[in-house]
Amino acid sequence: MKEFSVRPEVLDFKPYVPGLTIEQIQERYGLTSVIKLASNENPLGASPVVQKVVARNADRIFRYPQNHTPRLAAAISESVGVPEECVLVGNGSDEIIDMLVRMKACPGDNIVCYEHCFSMYRMCAKLAGVEYREVPRGDDYELPLDKMAEAADERTAMVIVTSPDNPTGLAATVEDLSVLAGVLPPDCLLVVDEAYIDFVWPPESYTPVQAFDRFENLVALRTFSKAYGLAGLRVGYGILPPPLAGLLRNARIPFTVNLLAEEAAIAALEDETFYNETLSVVMRGREYFTNELTRLDCKVWPSQSNFVMFRPPMDARQVFETLLERGIIVRHLGSFGLGDCIRVNVGTDDENRRFIQTLADILHG
Numbered sequence: 096m097k098e099f100s101v102r103p104e105v106l107d108f109k110p111y112v113p114g115l116t117i118e119q120i121q122e123r124y125g126l127t128s129v130i131k132l133a134s135n136e137n138p139l140g141a142s143p144v145v146q147k148v149v150a151r152n153a154d155r156i157f158r159y160p161q162n163h164t165p166r167l168a169a170a171i172s173e174s175v176g177v178p179e180e181c182v183l184v185g186n187g188s189d190e191i192i193d194m195l196v197r198m199k200a201c202p203g204d205n206i207v208c209y210e211h212c213f214s215m216y217r218m219c220a221k222l223a224g225v226e227y228r229e230v231p232r233g234d235d236y237e238l239p240l241d242k243m244a245e246a247a248d249e250r251t252a253m254v255i256v257t258s259p260d261n262p263t264g265l266a267a268t269v270e271d272l273s274v275l276a277g278v279l280p281p282d283c284l285l286v287v288d289e290a291y292i293d294f295v296w297p298p299e300s301y302t303p304v305q306a307f308d309r310f311e312n313l314v315a316l317r318t319f320s321k322a323y324g325l326a327g328l329r330v331g332y333g334i335l336p337p338p339l340a341g342l343l344r345n346a347r348i349p350f351t352v353n354l355l356a357e358e359a360a361i362a363a364l365e366d367e368t369f370y371n372e373t374l375s376v377v378m379r380g381r382e383y384f385t386n387e388l389t390r391l392d393c394k395v396w397p398s399q400s401n402f403v404m405f406r407p408p409m410d411a412r413q414v415f416e417t418l419l420e421r422g423i424i425v426r427h428l429g430s431f432g433l434g435d436c437i438r439v440n441v442g443t444d445d446e447n448r449r450f451i452q453t454l455a456d457i458l459h460g
Contacts, residue, residue: 109214111215120419138401139376167361168183183332185332187330188318193215195253201252210232254284259292259301265396269300287316316334330352380447388403411428412429
C-alpha cells in the first residue's frame with residue numbers, strides 16, 4: 096500500500112485513550128449487567144426535559160445550524176454573567192483547546208502545563224509543532240502553580256491549568272489563579288480548563304470567571320458533558336477576552352456545533368431542577384466514596400470534582416481488571432502516568448454501593 100508523507104510530528108503520535116464501554120465489557124466477559132464509573136459522565140443521564148427538546152427538533156436535522164450558535168452564546172452569557180462577545184461555543188471544549196493552540200501559538204513558542212493531566216493539551220501542541228513544557232507535580236500531586244510561572248518565558252503562548260484537575264480532583268483557588276495570571280509574561284494566556292467547575296464547593300472560592308473583568312489574560316473553558324449530561328452531543332464553550340474571541344470566531348470552520356446540541360444545551364441551562372439534583376447526587380456520592388475508600392485502607396485524594404482518585408492497598412492494575420470481570424468499569428490511570436492509582440466517578444447511590452462492596456470483596460478476598 097502506498098505510503099504518504101506527513102508532518103514529522105504525526106509519525107509517532109500517541110492517540111487519546113478513551114474509557115472502555117459497557118458493550119465492550121459485556122462482550123468480553125459475557126456479562127448482562129455492567130456499570131460504568133470511568134468517564135466522569137452524569138450519574139443521572141440526560142435531563143428528561145432535554146430529551147424531549149431533542150426529540151421535538153429531530154425533524155430539523157436536515158437544516159444547517161446557525162453559524163456560531165448565537166442563541167446558545169446568549170444563553171451562556173446570561174447564565175454565567177459575562178458579556179456575550181466573550182463567549183465562543185465549540186464542539187466540546189476540546190475544539191476550543193485546539194483552536195487556541197493553532198491560532199495563538201507559533202513555531203518556536205511553547206505551552207506550559209503539568210504532568211499527569213488531560214492528554215489533549217499535549218496532543219494539540221504536538222500536532223501544531225509547538226513545544227510542550229511539562230512541569231512536575233509535588234509529592235502529593237498538588238497543582239504546581241509556582242513552578243508553572245517559573246517555566247513560562249517570553250515565548251510562552253499559554254499556561255494551562257485544569258481546575259478541578261483531572262485525574263486528581265484537586266482545585267486551584269481564585270486567589271492562586273489571580274497570582275499566577277499576574278506574574279505571567281505580557282502576551283501569555285492563562286487557560287483554566289473548568290470542565291468540572293460545577294462540582295466545587297464553595298463555588299465562589301474556585302472559579303475566576305466570577306471576576307472575569309479583573310483579568311486581561313484569562314481564558315476559561317467549560318463543557319456541557321458533565322453536570323448537564325450532554326457528553327454524547329459534544330458541546331462546550333470558552334470565555335475569552337473579547338478581541339481574542341472575535342479573532343477565533345472569524346477564523347474557525349463553520350457549523351461545528353450541531354443543531355440538536357445547541358437546542359439541548361439551551362434547554363439544559365434552563366432545567367435547574369435536573370442540574371441541582373445532579374449536584375446533590377454527586378456531592379453525596381463523593382463524600383460516600385471518600386469515607387468508604389478510606390475505610391478500605393485506600394489513599395484518597397480530596398476531590399472537588401464528580402470523581403475520586405485513590406490508590407488501593409494492592410496492585411491497581413489487578414484491582415481494575417478484577418472489577419471489570421465483575422462488571423464494574425473504572426479508570427486505571429496508567430495512561431496518565433499514575434499506574435498505582437484508579438479514578439472512579441460518582442454514579443447513582445445503588446451503583447456507588449455496588450462498587451464499594453465489590454471493591455471490598457476484592458481487597459479482603
